[in-house]
Amino acid sequence: MRTFRKFGPMLFLLWLFFVNILYYAQFRELAVSRFPWLAHLWR
Amino acid sequence: MALAVSAGCAVLVLIIFLITVALGKHILEIAGVTADHSLDTVLFSSGAGFAVLQLLLGILGLVAGLTVGSVLALLVLLAIAGGRGWKSLFRLCRESAMDLSVVFKSGAARALGLCIFFFLGLEALLSTAPLTGSDAMHYHFTAPLVEIGSPEKPIFWLTHSFFIGLGHELIGLGLVLGGDKLALLLIFFGGCLTAAALFQMARKWMPLEWALAAALTFLMTPMVFWQISTAGSPDIWMGFYAVLAALAVGQADGSSARRWLILASVYAGAGASIKYTGWILPAVILLFVFWMTRSLLWAALCSGAALATGVLPLLRNFLWTGDPFFPFLSRWMEKVAVNEYALESIQADVHSHAFSTQPFHILYFLAAMTVRGADYGLGHYFGPVLLAFLPLLFFCNWRARLVWVAAALCGSMLLANALTTQMARFLLPAYPLALALAIFGAAVATREGGAYVRFGCVVTLALFGLFCLASDTLYAKDFLPVSLGLESKVAFLNRMAPDYQAATFVNTALAQRTGKVLIFFRHSYYLRVPYEDGDPSESWKMNPGALASPQTLLAFLKEQGIAWVVKSPEYPEPLAKVFEECEKEGLLVPEARTEAETLSGSSRIYNIRLKVPVVLMRVAN
Numbered sequence: 315m316r317t318f319r320k321f322g323p324m325l326f327l328l329w330l331f332f333v334n335i336l337y338y339a340q341f342r343e344l345a346v347s348r349f350p351w352l353a354h355l356w357r
Numbered sequence: 358m359a360l361a362v363s364a365g366c367a368v369l370v371l372i373i374f375l376i377t378v379a380l381g382k383h384i385l386e387i388a389g390v391t392a393d394h395s396l397d398t399v400l401f402s403s404g405a406g407f408a409v410l411q412l413l414l415g416i417l418g419l420v421a422g423l424t425v426g427s428v429l430a431l432l433v434l435l436a437i438a439g440g441r442g443w444k445s446l447f448r449l450c451r452e453s454a455m456d457l458s459v460v461f462k463s464g465a466a467r468a469l470g471l472c473i474f475f476f477l478g479l480e481a482l483l484s485t486a487p488l489t490g491s492d493a494m495h496y497h498f499t500a501p502l503v504e505i506g507s508p509e510k511p512i513f514w515l516t517h518s519f520f521i522g523l524g525h526e527l528i529g530l531g532l533v534l535g536g537d538k539l540a541l542l543l544i545f546f547g548g549c550l551t552a553a554a555l556f557q558m559a560r561k562w563m564p565l566e567w568a569l570a571a572a573l574t575f576l577m578t579p580m581v582f583w584q585i586s587t588a589g590s591p592d593i594w595m596g597f598y599a600v601l602a603a604l605a606v607g608q609a610d611g612s613s614a615r616r617w618l619i620l621a622s623v624y625a626g627a628g629a630s631i632k633y634t635g636w637i638l639p640a641v642i643l644l645f646v647f648w649m650t651r652s653l654l655w656a657a658l659c660s661g662a663a664l665a666t667g668v669l670p671l672l673r674n675f676l677w678t679g680d681p682f683f684p685f686l687s688r689w690m691e692k693v694a695v696n697e698y699a700l701e702s703i704q705a706d707v708h709s710h711a712f713s714t715q716p717f718h719i720l721y722f723l724a725a726m727t728v729r730g731a732d733y734g735l736g737h738y739f740g741p742v743l744l745a746f747l748p749l750l751f752f753c754n755w756r757a758r759l760v761w762v763a764a765a766l767c768g769s770m771l772l773a774n775a776l777t778t779q780m781a782r783f784l785l786p787a788y789p790l791a792l793a794l795a796i797f798g799a800a801v802a803t804r805e806g807g808a809y810v811r812f813g814c815v816v817t818l819a820l821f822g823l824f825c826l827a828s829d830t831l832y833a834k835d836f837l838p839v840s841l842g843l844e845s846k847v848a849f850l851n852r853m854a855p856d857y858q859a860a861t862f863v864n865t866a867l868a869q870r871t872g873k874v875l876i877f878f879r880h881s882y883y884l885r886v887p888y889e890d891g892d893p894s895e896s897w898k899m900n901p902g903a904l905a906s907p908q909t910l911l912a913f914l915k916e917q918g919i920a921w922v923v924k925s926p927e928y929p930e931p932l933a934k935v936f937e938e939c940e941k942e943g944l945l946v947p948e949a950r951t952e953a954e955t956l957s958g959s960s961r962i963y964n965i966r967l968k969v970p971v972v973l974m975r976v977a978n
Contacts, residue, residue, distance in 0.1 A: 323809035330813045336728040337741035347963050
């Protein structure tokens with residue numbers, strides 16, 4: 315339990331980081347279709 | 358002018374709402390149940406009232422047909438039946454207003470309230486734009502429009518019309534009394550009620566600011582924004598009834614416990630009446646009833662209540678086709694000849710293209726529907742909050758019955774979806790329950806989990822808020838000019854409604870001519886001449902196996918009274934050969950032709966436009 319309390323929040327932050335990155339990354343194609351100039355950001 | 362018409366429709370929605378609340382309150386008084394909170398009472402009353410209204414509209418539609426006279430008469434009768442409910446109504450409104458002034462006491466609550474007001478206002482404006490949603494123009498609005506004015510009949514040339522539930526009767530009511538604007542506003546109002554029910558559920562578990570954050574997250578989520586404003590689908594009503602069913606089970610304590618369980622079954626039945634997949638709601642509620650009462654008699658009584666409010670669409674389909682879930686069981690029912698091509702097409706239509714029932718894939722679906730949403734029926738429109746806060750469910754108070762009911766309802770809907778369709782879009786009714794649980798977990802975790810957890814939760818919610826603000830306003834940009842009266846309806850429809858130009862061409866070309874027209878384009882809502890859909894993937898009548906030669910096809914067209922065929926852009930693949938042979942043999946004679954612009958691709962947000970030929974053919978005598 316002590317280990318969980320110690321590392322749990324960090325693990326949760328890591329989880330949030332990956333979920334958010336993976337989630338927003340999937341809109342790349344849609345964003346570029348509406349704003350072609352955005353394509354430069356992913357070069 | 359556009360704003361004045363919209364305001365008139367909003368007043369009509371308010372009147373319908375007041376009638377349902379008065380009627381529902383009267384029903385609650387007769388049942389002898391009293392909610393803890395005035396806003397709870399308004400929501401429970403409204404839910405009961407709408408459940409009765411949609412059921413009676415369904416019966417009226419089947420027996421006599423929906424007309425201005427019959428619908429107005431029904432509303433007047435229900436208003437009279439509201440009886441003593443009207444007296445309580447004004448007290449409830451006053452108490453609810455006082456309660457809301459308490460809710461928005463703190464600065465944070467007022468800021469969240471402003472954000473809620475902004476998104477609600479935007480959604481209300483968008484819902485006053487003319488109908489352009491693809492599925493709505495295909496069947497959600499088209500089938501009720503075709504049925505208006507006379508007793509409902511099976512429409513075999515539009516297989517999706519058998520999916521019409523009691524939520525579509527509210528669309529029918531809107532179409533009869535105020536056109537698509539009123540019908541869309543009623544759907545928007547269903548969204549408002551769902552958000553209010555979610556807020557009431559959330560405030561039982563967490564501080565007011567968090568409950569408001571849950572309601573705001575719900576309203577700004579792109580899926581909800583789209584579904585309650587422009588999509589024209591009645592699925593949101595199922596979400597409303599699902600939350601009410603959970604709240605009613607949560608209230609079932611003390612002497613009136615069993616009466617609350619009956620009421621929960623009524624809401625679950627009303628939810629099931631919206632679409633086939635809704636039958637998971639009464640199944641779960643009945644398990645809870647049996648678990649709580651240990652009585653087969655009460656389980657049977659609650660089953661009866663759920664069936665009474667929800668079974669009408671299934672009964673109608675059974676009488677018409679022998680299959681209550683037409684066409685999915687038609688292979689075994691054998692009352693209506695099976696169209697294998699149409700059945701396979703419709704089964705493909707309700708499955709995501711990445712569908713698989715391998716155990717690992719089902720687990721993968723649960724995560725992938727959020728981060729690879731395009732493969733799983735637009736799951737990414739729900740946002741990342743549920744997946745991100747999944748580990749925080751551990752912090753929910755699992756001793757509370759309401760938590761268990763909410764979790765069981767959304768868990769069973771999720772599991773049923775994963776096993777049958779893997780179309781995340783169908784999970785809209787589970788979303789308010791899942792969101793309430795996720796935010797509950799976050800609210801407790803931010804208090805107990807320390808600074809890191811608080812930082813992660815707040816950043817995730819704020820990031821999603823900014824994303825929603827950008828994507829929702831960008832989406833709204835195309836609709837606001839017509840809603841505000843700055844653009845004409847025709848110019849807007851030419852720009853935004855798929856197949857509108859083809860439909861207006863057919864309307865003009867056939868205005869003075871007799872005979873039905875066979876069409877192959879999907880969006881037929883704006884057709885104003887007698888027509889049938891000829892696409893074999895959409896029409897149960899068009900069986901490619903039975904229409905193999907020009908002679909059989911011609912005989913079929915004559916038998917159906919079809920005098921015209923519209924080729925746009927090409928004939929559907931399984932019937933292309935036989936139609937082309939008809940053209941060569943002079944059985945189909947070109948009469949008029951045009952080029953129409955239409956939207957293409959999986960979604961109009963990609964803004965892919967195509968010019969397609971539209972050719973009107975006369976069927977030779």
